Amino acid sequence: xxxxxxxxxxxxxITQDELAGRVGVRRETIVFLExxxxxxxxxxxxxxxxxxxxxxEEVFIFEEPETS
Amino acid sequence: MKRYIILPWLALFILxxxxxMLFSPTVKNSWVDLVQAILMIIIGFFGLYQGVSAxxxxxxxxxxxxxxxxxxxxxxxxxxxxxxxxxxxxLMFAENNQVRFHSGILGTGVLIMVSVYIISSVxxxxxxxxxx
Numbered sequence: 652x653x654x655x656x657x658x659x660x661x662x663x664x665i666t667q668d669e670l671a672g673r674v675g676v677r678r679e680t681i682v683f684l685e686x687x688x689x690x691x692x693x694x695x696x697x698x699x700x701x702x703x704x705x706x707x708e709e710v711f712i713f714e715e716p717e718t719s
Numbered sequence: 720m721k722r723y724i725i726l727p728w729l730a731l732f733i734l735x736x737x738x739x740m741l742f743s744p745t746v747k748n749s750w751v752d753l754v755q756a757i758l759m760i761i762i763g764f765f766g767l768y769q770g771v772s773a774x775x776x777x778x779x780x781x782x783x784x785x786x787x788x789x790x791x792x793x794x795x796x797x798x799x800x801x802x803x804x805x806x807x808x809x810l811m812f813a814e815n816n817q818v819r820f821h822s823g824i825l826g827t828g829v830l831i832m833v834s835v836y837i838i839s840s841v842x843x844x845x846x847x848x849x850x851x
Binding site: 686 | 776785786787788846847
């Protein structure tokens with residue numbers, strides 16, 4: 652799963668700290684999310700999407716695993 | 720507030736272990752003792768790092784725990800538990816083959832368990848927690 656958190660955060664002109672504060676997590680969690688090193692819970696994904704005023708599908712991009 | 724009492728205790732622990740490494744004759748003569756002392760210092764610094772980062776988070780108003788820190792802790796615990804089972808089997812096998820542990824099998828085992836937990840949590844932080 653990929654996400655557009657960094658792109659949308661920069662568009663809103665807010666820092667990682669501010670985003671973390673708004674969704675009630677540590678800044679480290681936002682760093683992990685932006686680096687695609689962590690898949691958030693549904694609740695956190697929903698709260699992040701609310702901050703950006705978008706749906707979960709618009710912020711988080713689900714990719715089907717490639718089958719060989 | 721009481722969670723920060725551990726910070727001076729950890730600083731004293733590191734200081735005592737450092738002095739032990741510098742002045743104890745057994746450390747100079749035995750590499751096992753030296754490795755144990757170094758491991759204890761690493762564990763002490765890890766604890767100190769955790770404590771200082773918790774204090775820093777509290778000062779900034781960040782939550783001390785969130786879903787990522789909980790998941791890292793759970794994953795590190797489960798990985799280190801699995802590895803520790805094999806470590807204990809290895810230690811018991813070694814003891815049965817007349818290997819003598821300077822700190823006793825219990826002390827050596829606990830030291831290895833803590834080290835494995837620290838290594839697991841560092842590796843998980845580096846690799847991330849995708850698709851868990």
